[in-house]
Amino acid sequence: MSRQGVMQAAGNALAFAVQDQRRIKMKPIIKYGASIVLTLAVFLLVLPARHAAWSAQEENHCFTCHTNARKLIQITREIAKARGDKPGASAETEGEG
Amino acid sequence: MEPLAPHEKIFVDSEFAEDENHGALGCHECHGGNPKDPNWKTAHKGVIKDPSYPDPSSTCGTCHDDIAENYETSFHVSLAPSKKMINMRADPDKAVHSKVDAARESHCNACHSSCGQCHISRPESVEGGLLDGHLFQKRPPMQEVCTACHGSRIGKEYLGEIEGVPPDIHKQKYFKCDKCHKADEMHGDGKDYANRYDVENGPKCLDCHKDIYDAKSENAKNHWIHKDQVSCHVCHSMPYNNCTSCHVGKDKQGLKFYKIKGSFIDFKIGINPLRTEKRPERFVTVRHIPVDQGTFKFYVKNGLTNFDKLPTWKLATPHNVRRKTPQNKTCNACHGNEDLFLLKKDVKREYLKANKDVIVPPNLIPEKRRDD
Numbered sequence: 229m230s231r232q233g234v235m236q237a238a239g240n241a242l243a244f245a246v247q248d249q250r251r252i253k254m255k256p257i258i259k260y261g262a263s264i265v266l267t268l269a270v271f272l273l274v275l276p277a278r279h280a281a282w283s284a285q286e287e288n289h290c291f292t293c294h295t296n297a298r299k300l301i302q303i304t305r306e307i308a309k310a311r312g313d314k315p316g317a318s319a320e321t322e323g324e325g
Numbered sequence: 326m327e328p329l330a331p332h333e334k335i336f337v338d339s340e341f342a343e344d345e346n347h348g349a350l351g352c353h354e355c356h357g358g359n360p361k362d363p364n365w366k367t368a369h370k371g372v373i374k375d376p377s378y379p380d381p382s383s384t385c386g387t388c389h390d391d392i393a394e395n396y397e398t399s400f401h402v403s404l405a406p407s408k409k410m411i412n413m414r415a416d417p418d419k420a421v422h423s424k425v426d427a428a429r430e431s432h433c434n435a436c437h438s439s440c441g442q443c444h445i446s447r448p449e450s451v452e453g454g455l456l457d458g459h460l461f462q463k464r465p466p467m468q469e470v471c472t473a474c475h476g477s478r479i480g481k482e483y484l485g486e487i488e489g490v491p492p493d494i495h496k497q498k499y500f501k502c503d504k505c506h507k508a509d510e511m512h513g514d515g516k517d518y519a520n521r522y523d524v525e526n527g528p529k530c531l532d533c534h535k536d537i538y539d540a541k542s543e544n545a546k547n548h549w550i551h552k553d554q555v556s557c558h559v560c561h562s563m564p565y566n567n568c569t570s571c572h573v574g575k576d577k578q579g580l581k582f583y584k585i586k587g588s589f590i591d592f593k594i595g596i597n598p599l600r601t602e603k604r605p606e607r608f609v610t611v612r613h614i615p616v617d618q619g620t621f622k623f624y625v626k627n628g629l630t631n632f633d634k635l636p637t638w639k640l641a642t643p644h645n646v647r648r649k650t651p652q653n654k655t656c657n658a659c660h661g662n663e664d665l666f667l668l669k670k671d672v673k674r675e676y677l678k679a680n681k682d683v684i685v686p687p688n689l690i691p692e693k694r695r696d697d
């Protein structure tokens with residue numbers, strides 16, 4: 229689900245919850261418990277969105293590695309060595325494309 | 326252009342995280358792969374290098390739906406003209422046609438662009454790599470993007486890289502390509518055109534120069550006389566690059582190659598092969614393009630039996646516009662000057678039929694003027 233999608237789902241859940249609380253008559257204790265459960269549920273739903281929002285900076289090995297020039301130099305050398313000197317393009321190409 | 330060093334190609338500027346529009350998206354949301362895996366070898370499993378090609382609808386398109394909508398009809402993605410033109414020249418026999426098709430796809434489809442190859446990376450033709458640490462460029466940089474592909478003709482002309490020919494006057498006025506070629510043209514408009522010159526959102530000289538016809542303009546009379554008869558480029562472009570005889574094939578190692586036998590700098594006025602109400606001029610500049618009867622002969626004998634259906638000298642709008650040119654110095658630098666016009670003798674025998682409608686019959690060359 230996209231970030232907007234998750235937000236929308238969370239919003240929908242909240243709207244439903246409020247409606248439900250108005251419609252159904254509940255004992256205060258259940259009402260209290262339900263709202264805790266609901267708050268938790270909403271948190272859980274919103275959490276992945278927050279996570280996505282920050283994933284570019286935190287706990288993201290793509291980001292940490294691709295912003296580290298030293299590491300990239302080391303890895304690209306490794307790749308070049310593994311590949312050998314296999315030509316990427318034909319030497320027979322002549323003239324302007 | 327020098328290719329980037331391998332690590333420079335993939336170095337992401339940490340500032341990318343601060344791009345309020347794109348920085349919050351996880352890398353894997355576009356590229357796939359596993360961001361939790363610290364081992365680069367396994368983390369890249371299933372990674373998509375260019376998530377904006379061929380279909381950007383689930384990446385860029387989720388937010389820029391208006392732009393992504395017509396993406397497929399942008400020539401940079403559809404490559405429609407090259408396909409349609411080769412199809413017209415190809416032999417109608419199904420088996421032959423499909424071989425031509427396969428060869429064209431394999432050789433010509435490699436040169437395409439994508440959202441990413443204009444706004445994020447350099448194009449593949451200059452070995453790719455990020456433009457500026459993955460920061461999204463609102464205006465694709467001219468030399469790293471546009472002329473990396475449009476290099477041997479337009480790039481050379483515009484930047485003044487043809488010996489003895491100055492750059493385009495608009496280059497000297499600090500115009501980049503996108504000053505004339507706007508986003509709407511680059512992103513396609515949903516219409517499936519057959520030719521580059523049919524595109525409706527493209528620029529016209531008169532978008533900016535209507536005042537050349539004003540009575541108080543210095544050269545109004547000259548401009549009026551030739552209006553809709555002679556294209557602007559006939560008087561205002563300098564000599565430009567032409568290519569001949571492109572052959573494609575594969576070498577012993579199975580690597581694709583092309584050979585273009587010759588390119589030459591020349592200036593030729595021909596009869597407009599695409600004369601329409603919107604493009605009414607009879608006289609236009611024409612450029613030789615590299616297609617040849619034998620372009621695909623490595624793959625199929627006699628693949629282009631309908632070669633003569635289209636010319637090899639084609640309507641051109643060279644990008645080296647100057648106010649003063651050798652041919653507009655005086656009226657008779659052009660009137661009566663046979664050398665400027667594409668005559669039968671300028672066309673190779675094997676291409677005569679293809680160019681019959683473009684070659685200027687001697688009686689149409691404007692006569693020498695006595696008052697000059």
